Amino acid sequence: MRPVAIGDRLCGDEAPVFIVFEAGPTHSGMESARRLIEVAAEAGADAIKFQILDTDRLMGEKDVEITYKVLGATGTEEVTERLETILLRRELPPDGWRELKRYADKCGITFFATVDYPETLALVRELGCHAVKVASGDLNHYGWLDQVARAGMPVMIDTGSSVIGEVERAVEIITAAGNQDIIIHHCPSGYPARLESINLRIITTLRQMFEFPIAFSDHTPGWDMDIAAVALGATMVEKTLTLDRRTRSTEHIMSVEPAEAQRFVRAVRELEVALGRPRRIMSADEAKGKLKARRSIFAARALRRGERLGEDMVDWRRPGTGIVPADAPRALGRTLARDVRVGAMLTWDDLA
DSSP states (O other): OOOEEETTEEESTTSOOEEEEEOTTTOOSHHHHHHHHHHHHHHTOSEEEEEEOOHHHHOSSTTOEEEEEEEETTEEEEEEEEHHHHHHTTOOOHHHHHHHHHHHHHHTOEEEEEEOSHHHHHHHHHHTOSOEEEOGGGTTOHHHHHHHHTTSSOEEEEOTTOOHHHHHHHHHHHHHTTOOOEEEEEOOOSTTOOHHHHOTTHHHHHHHHOSSOEEEEEOSSSSHHHHHHHHTTOSEEEEEBOSOTTOSSTTSTTSBOHHHHHHHHHHHHHHHHHHOOSSOOOOHHHHHHHHTTSOEEEESSOBOTTOBOOGGGEEEESOOSSSOGGGHHHHTTOBBSSOBOTTOBOOGGGBO
């Protein structure tokens, strides 16, 4: 896998999982955006992501609606709303984004964003962002992919409901523009995504097909799917972060709240440790410890010098710090070089 540098951190197989909290759909203005940055930084995440959009320009037809779920007083409810209204809630003026980038820098967390037009791309370049993201809806917008690829930053692409061929073509466009710093996000559709649509095994397929890091953008409640994605080889996870999961807007229902954010990060970090390496390398302490449970040759009776060691004269007991079972063919049949008391561990010095 070709690792990708995002600022001073790497994303790839040899690096810790790159943890991103998504705040684009879950902030409600400057105050909440600043608080989400604080929560993400305090939790130990690597980055926070927003969405820098020009909604009026993007939405050619204003009456497009989407349906999503929210937490109500008695359970889950469905809400249908104009997409334009939803996107407008995510907008901030350029100076607002400049302030948030400075605040993220102050908090010590990487800031990047999804962008939609040359003007928003220029803004993230001005801000000094270390990466930029392309929404899944733009995966077939080849002219836009080419522009983003030439901006001089690592490019993240959401795959959404795309098919493999579309992902391949998007990668071709980006690499043809001279950009080899690509991160491919497996991003199940839905708010939240249905279990049947998550298809985590595609992570394995994408790893086999591409030399670039594979990420998982989670659209499910909790973090079971993130843990599974990392176990399958995702080197980046992106999880939405909210100040209140009961907020009646899209994506809050499936987001992590501040009290959970640190536990989410810790769960990923603990999994990394547990996954270990493809080839087991034991520490000196582990190597010593395993011998306590293994066996060696012990004298089943008092043995006399000059006797030939037979199977009926030995017993196999713990610990395994003496002559081990694998060396039995070399030990049995040898002549004893000295007397050995009953119950003693035999050593090679006991044999002629």
